[in-house]
Amino acid sequence: MSEDKPRIGVAMIGYAFMGRAHSQAWRNAHRFFDLPLEPHMAVLVGRDEQRATSAARQLGWDAVETDWRRAIERDDVDVVDICTPGDTHAEIAVAALEAGKHVLVEKPMANTVAEAETMAAAAGAARGRGVRSMVGFTYRRVPAITLARQMVADGRIGEVRQVRAQYLQDWLADADAPLSWRLDKEKAGSGALGDIGAHIIDLTQFVTGQRIAGVAGMLDTFVTERPVAESFSGLHGTGGTERGPVTVDDAAMFLGRLSSGAPAVFEATRFAWGRKNAIRIEVNGSTGSLAFDFEDMNVLHYYDATEPAGTAGFRRIIVTEPEHPYIEAWWPAGHGLGYEHGFVHQAVDLVRAIGAGEDPTPSFEDGLHVQRVLEAIERSSAEHSTYTEIGD
Structure with a gap:
């Protein structure tokens, strides 16, 4: 620990996939970036004490609690990092904020608009008491995405005319993949729509600097029953006969309008064989285009329509130069970053905001707007409506 840096204690609620990603971020943020406060991994919270203790030992947490309420009461906790299923977010976040703890909550912020409100x-x-809060839309912190936002803001593609965004995965394409909490509407809120569609909603708003003002949506569930995890022997094998219902969408397709009136097209699916984590966004403007695909995450494609047609073409920008967002703290040019680095950048931005007494982004108000977009898409699909406006 640095002698001249005060510590900021973190309690992390949950320790599965997202908990592991967040843990490495809290371990490494201050080791690569100059921060005003040094993160201290004070306590990990899990319901099963034995498993939580094992996870804490592996991931680097100092202590374990089995009740999140005890964690937020601790004097050595300043930040509560919520990595649990969506049905628990509201209760934990509100209690932590009221206890004077800063809060980071994974996306989507909640399961319903009422919870998000x-x-x-x-x-x-809490803001009036100097307590900060942020939603974990981590892909904002991919350097190529942050560079795209800067280029749009600088007018490099002119006026935004249209957007197309996709998030394609295939981990549920096998009809015999087992049930998990992500397929239970009570716990997850929605399926592909909230799990991955929320990301491309946020990325579109982040890159363009505009909000989505209205949508028309269509949701589909392709596999309505799956093997329960306890009786299933593997992703691609034969398991038991017990099956349970899938109560969320498998794929979401929707149209949107940005606040400027520009149209946008979205697709989120966990049934696209061969696509592991293909987050794609292309923004077409009056003088150029930008395109990104997370499966080639260190590259941003840029087309300058003001160049002569005879030599114009998409330019492949390798986003690893020291002047690119976040890169100076990492490796020499050409040595790419990975999935985990976005979480480090997220921790860095949150700690810096707390240290400066400023509100980090995306805020809970930003998360609320995304929740309203998600609800409008669900309502549009259920009612077969052509367009649903999104209120504030």
Whole structure:
């Protein structure tokens, strides 16, 4: 620990996939970036004490609690990092904010608009006491995406005319893949729509600097029953006969309009064989285009329509130069970053905001708007409506 840096204690609630990603971020943020406060991995929270203790030992947490309420009461905790299923986010976040703890919550912020409104109200009240809050839309922190936002803001593609965004995965394409909490609407809120569609909603708004003002959506569930995990022997094998219902969408397709009136097309699916984590966004403007695919995450494609047609073409920008966002703290040019680095950048931005007494982004108000977009898409699909406006 640095002698001249005060510590900021972190409690992390949950320790599975997202918990592991967040843990490496808290371990490494201050080792690569100059931070005003040094993160201290104070306590990990899990319901099963034995498993939580094993995870804490592996991931680097100092202590374990089995009740999140005890964690937020601890004097050595300043930040509560929520990595649990969506049905628990609101209760934990509101309690932590009221206890004076800064909060980082994984996306989507909540399972319903009502929950998100409660969380945003609590964040607003806490802000007046100097307590900060942020939603974990981590892909904002990919250097190529942050560079794309800067280029749009600098006018490099002119006026935004249209956007197309996709998030394609295939981990559920096998009809015999087992049930998990992500397929239970009570826990997850929605399926592909909230799990991965929320990301491309946020990325579109982040890159363009505009909000989505209205949508028309269509949701589909292709596999309505799956083997329960306990009786299933593997992803691509024969398992038991017990099956349970899938209560969320498998794929979401929707149209949107940005606040400027520009149209956008979105697709989120976990049934695209061969696509492991293909997050794609292309923004077409009046003088150029930008395109990104997370499966080639260190590259941003840029087309300058002001160049002579005879030599114009998409330019492949390798986003690993020291002047690119976040890169100076890492490796020499050409030595690419990976999935985990976005979480480090997220921790860095949150700690810096807390140290500066500023509100980090995306805020709980930003998360609330994404929740309203998700609800509008669900409503549009259920009612077969052509367009649903999104209120504030």
